[in-house]
Amino acid sequence: MVIDPAIESHYGTGYERSRLFPGGRPSLEFVRSLELLERLLPAPPARVLDVGGGPGTYAGPLASRGYRVHVVDPVRLHVEQARQGAGASPAASFTAALGDARELAEPAASQDAVLLFGPLYHLTGAADRQRALAEARRVLVPGGRLLAMAVCRFASLLDGLYRDWLDDPGFRPIVEQDLADGQHRNPDPVGRPEFFTTAYFHTPGGLAREIGQAGFTGVAVYGVEGPGWPLVQEWADSRRREQIVFAARAVETETSLIGFSHHLIAAAAKPGSAAPEVPGEQRR
Numbered sequence: 399m400v401i402d403p404a405i406e407s408h409y410g411t412g413y414e415r416s417r418l419f420p421g422g423r424p425s426l427e428f429v430r431s432l433e434l435l436e437r438l439l440p441a442p443p444a445r446v447l448d449v450g451g452g453p454g455t456y457a458g459p460l461a462s463r464g465y466r467v468h469v470v471d472p473v474r475l476h477v478e479q480a481r482q483g484a485g486a487s488p489a490a491s492f493t494a495a496l497g498d499a500r501e502l503a504e505p506a507a508s509q510d511a512v513l514l515f516g517p518l519y520h521l522t523g524a525a526d527r528q529r530a531l532a533e534a535r536r537v538l539v540p541g542g543r544l545l546a547m548a549v550c551r552f553a554s555l556l557d558g559l560y561r562d563w564l565d566d567p568g569f570r571p572i573v574e575q576d577l578a579d580g581q582h583r584n585p586d587p588v589g590r591p592e593f594f595t596t597a598y599f600h601t602p603g604g605l606a607r608e609i610g611q612a613g614f615t616g617v618a619v620y621g622v623e624g625p626g627w628p629l630v631q632e633w634a635d636s637r638r639r640e641q642i643v644f645a646a647r648a649v650e651t652e653t654s655l656i657g658f659s660h661h662l663i664a665a666a667a668k669p670g671s672a673a674p675e676v677p678g679e680q681r682r
């Protein structure tokens with residue numbers, strides 16, 4: 399499968415490895431996403447397929463908590479970086495391979511959980527997103543858990559407002575297109591890489607609908623960053639950090655507020671119930 403060359407060259411710069419750790423400090427997106435993963439994933443040592451896992455951003459932390467993690471990503475540099483990260487920390491080791499969410503190499507019913515933290519926003523066509531969701535469903539055990547991240551439809555509008563970009567003739571049309579149909583395109587990826595790359599931005603309701611259409615049950619959508627994300631300077635202060643995270647957690651499923659987050663995480667289950675564990679036996 400071929401990914402959009404704009405997406406490939408965006409990530410080819412290698413910036414994704416440090417994106418969630420500006421100045422070496424874990425960002426609000428990372429802290430909250432990891433908190434939601436820890437809460438919503440089945441208990442370790444569950445098998446987690448991290449599709450679109452990039453340089454292993456969540457794979458390492460999850461492996462260190464006892465999960466058996468395999469990263470799949472179509473960007474060669476990300477797979478190399480993920481393998482380096484996995485090799486550097488034997489206590490948090492995981493595996494990584496090139497691949498595409500639309501055609502997974504894993505056998506049916508082989509995973510306890512699948513993360514789609516990337517594919518649902520980089521696959522801009524609804525049919526491709528349904529293929530990725532169908533593949534996630536295929537590889538999950540009955541009762542297995544899907545956790546899928548989306549970029550929120552309103553992220554560019556809010557970014558533009560708080561960063562004072564809305565008068566920028568390079569950014570305003572991006573905002574208008576995002577609001578109209580969620581199709582995010584950056585016409586100047588070299589000059590303005592901060593305007594991101596080719597993507598589709600979901601409304602919270604649209605995300606839940608797509609996942610339901612793919613045959614998952616119990617779909618719940620969480621706002622990741624919450625209402626405190628514009629307090630960028632305050633994030634350096636531990637007292638304010640605690641408040642920002644508290645606020646995000648407090649309204650994470652409040653439908654009138656989750657669209658204020660940049661990112662959404664949907665949790666859902668493959669229908670059916672997992673086979674009971676044989677006491678004392680470790681599954682692989």
Ligand SMILES: C[S@@+](CC[C@H](N)C(=O)[O-])C[C@H]1O[C@@H](n2cnc3c(N)ncnc32)[C@H](O)[C@@H]1O
Pocket residue numbers: 401405409414418449450451452453455456470471472473476497498499500515516517520521547
């Ligand atoms: C912003 S990065 C996210 C990395 C990491 N999962 C995280 O949430 O921080 C998006 C990832 O999605 C991957 N991606 C894009 N298209 C994909 C596809 N069709 N299948 C699987 N992964 C894809 C990219 O290569 C990139 O690593």
